[in-house]
Amino acid sequence: xxxxxxxxxxLSSVSLGTFxxxxxxxxxxxxxxxxxxxFGIGISTVEWVSVGxxxxxxxxxxxxxxxxxxxxxxxxxxxxxxxxxxxxxxxGLAPGAGWLIAFRAIQGIGAAMxxxxxxxxxxxxxGPGERGRALGLNAVSVSIGxxxxxALGGLLTELGTWRAIFFVNAPVGLLAVLWANRxxxxxxxxxxxxxxxxxxxxxxxGLLSLLLALSQGQGWGWASPLVLALLAVFAVCAVAxxxxxxxxxxxxxxxHLFRIRPFAVGNLSVVVAFIGLFTATFLxxxxxxxxxxxxxLQAGLLLTPIPITQAVVAPFSGALSDRIGQRVxxxxxxxxxxxxxxxxxxxxxxxxxxxxxxxxxxxxxGMGLFMSPNSSAVLGxxxxxxxxxxxxxxxxxRIDGQALGIAxxxxxxxxxxxxxxxxxxxxxxxxxxxxxxxxxxxxxxxIGIVASFFGGSVREDPRQDG
Numbered sequence: 001x002x003x004x005x006x007x008x009x010x011l012s013s014v015s016l017g018t019f020x021x022x023x024x025x026x027x028x029x030x031x032x033x034x035x036x037x038x039f040g041i042g043i044s045t046v047e048w049v050s051v052g053x054x055x056x057x058x059x060x061x062x063x064x065x066x067x068x069x070x071x072x073x074x075x076x077x078x079x080x081x082x083x084x085x086x087x088x089x090x091x092g093l094a095p096g097a098g099w100l101i102a103f104r105a106i107q108g109i110g111a112a113m114x115x116x117x118x119x120x121x122x123x124x125x126x127g128p129g130e131r132g133r134a135l136g137l138n139a140v141s142v143s144i145g146x147x148x149x150x151a152l153g154g155l156l157t158e159l160g161t162w163r164a165i166f167f168v169n170a171p172v173g174l175l176a177v178l179w180a181n182r183x184x185x186x187x188x189x190x191x192x193x194x195x196x197x198x199x200x201x202x203x204x205x206g207l208l209s210l211l212l213a214l215s216q217g218q219g220w221g222w223a224s225p226l227v228l229a230l231l232a233v234f235a236v237c238a239v240a241x242x243x244x245x246x247x248x249x250x251x252x253x254x255x256h257l258f259r260i261r262p263f264a265v266g267n268l269s270v271v272v273a274f275i276g277l278f279t280a281t282f283l284x285x286x287x288x289x290x291x292x293x294x295x296x297l298q299a300g301l302l303l304t305p306i307p308i309t310q311a312v313v314a315p316f317s318g319a320l321s322d323r324i325g326q327r328v329x330x331x332x333x334x335x336x337x338x339x340x341x342x343x344x345x346x347x348x349x350x351x352x353x354x355x356x357x358x359x360x361x362x363x364x365x366g367m368g369l370f371m372s373p374n375s376s377a378v379l380g381x382x383x384x385x386x387x388x389x390x391x392x393x394x395x396x397x398r399i400d401g402q403a404l405g406i407a408x409x410x411x412x413x414x415x416x417x418x419x420x421x422x423x424x425x426x427x428x429x430x431x432x433x434x435x436x437x438x439x440x441x442x443x444x445x446x447i448g449i450v451a452s453f454f455g456g457s458v459r460e461d462p463r464q465d466g
Contacts, residue, residue, distance in 0.1 A: 006183070010125050011134055013180045014118045017081060019141035020169065020176065021111040024088070025054065026149025028104075031162040038162065039097040044219075048101045051215055056108030057115065058399035059208040063200035064116040065392015066252045069385060070195055072187040073121050078180055080113025085173030092166035120391035121184070123379035129322055131380060136318025136372035143311035143368075147304055199244050199252035206237030211399070214407040218414060253389060257382055262326075263390065265455030266378035267397045269448040273334060273370055274401025276341050276445035279409040280363055281306065283434045284344075286413075291349070291431045305357050309364025310371075318372030326373035331452035333370030338449060340366055341442035345435045349428060374452065405441070412437040 028050055036046040068076040087107035094100035118138065126134040156164040213230035220227050245251040258264045281303065288299040317329050340363035347359060375394060382390045413433045421429030 009183045013183050014121050015138050015141040016176045017114040018118045019145045021114045022142045022145030023149050026146050027153035027165050030150045030153040031157045034162040041097045052101050053104045053108040055211050056105045057112045058211045059204045060112040061116045061392045061396040062203050064113045065388045068117050069388035070193050072189050073117050074184040076113050077117040080110045081177045084110030088166045088169035092163040115395045116392040120388045123387045132318035132321035132372055132376040135375045136315040139314035140311045143307040147307040194250050196248050196252035202237045202241040206234045210234040211403045214403040218410040260381050262377045262381035262455050265451045266374050269451045270397040271401040272445050272448040274398050275405040276441045278402045278405030279441035282406045283409050287434050305360040306364040309361050310368040313368025314372050317369045321373035326377040329369050330373040331449055333366045334448040334452050337366030338442050338445045341438050345438035349431050409437040
């Protein structure tokens, strides 16, 4: 098999894993009402089917990124695929809500292994002349997973039961494991390198505590003892992690990587970009369903321009960054994202469908332009033995941005809704409060314009391709 052919076959395996992990994060939400009815549980319990999965993914990305550098990317990736597929079957067989939540957590571990290893494998396989295009094509699988998840979940639930959304992973996962084992290259494990268990434990406990506090803070109360305790645990773990990593012989996360400007700036840009994106995707359903009185299906269809536009733009943006560098497309993408958020903040309460669609296309265009060049800059800036850590860190920043976006937007709406409702009523007050959240998200995302521009482009020798 010629090398040039093998590269793209490797990308197909990575893209399939990325698609399945992304799909499973979006396909389940549409079936939560059916799961709730089947087990006779409340919303506060059934939400953990989704929340638990995302928390586990967010808590284990960094350790698995480092583990891949030690055990090889292929071994961790294959183990993640096997675990993800088996856990999917167990989810479909779950006899009760507690079992389903537990199996979803196991599935999240497998998804974390896939998401941490995917970009690392791409960056390891493709040189600087092709990396942006490859990452852009891989980003298409993310967009497709986000786009088809709700519709596919609804279809499977309608034709069968909610269990079908998990069973469908079994045959696809089996074929994907066999394909990955066949096509991914063999590597030699790192010798005389130990895994930093203490650093991994502190990282996972700290990030789980932070993400749990951010995701549940609005419901539990930001000043509640539990949320404050979780934030305290995060703070203690963060300080202890910094001390441990600076003294460890083989640290889980080499903190010196943050001295590399494209690495540090690229990760910061990812956080603020996803704060902006998830402010939009989290609040728009409330805007459309509660403010505009649309059905869930209508609201869901109206949101598809964002991932569809991302899927179309990302490969071209990645290829462009291979030719001219990452600075211009990444900063231009962030500028378009900010413009999209500002336009949403100005969306009138009464609007035509086209008025919303062009705004969502602008958001999707911004994210599509930004993500591939930014990922290429981050992964291309680190030494080759640290690509796994860089990949895990990048994935971690995406999860953190998602959680911060949801937490921030919820807090802004909660604070501003009573103020607006007192003068214009509850329904119109909700619309105005959501406008405020979009405006604040735009200001935060604007940090990414400056960061992406001054972060610069990574200069590599094209002869490294291959």
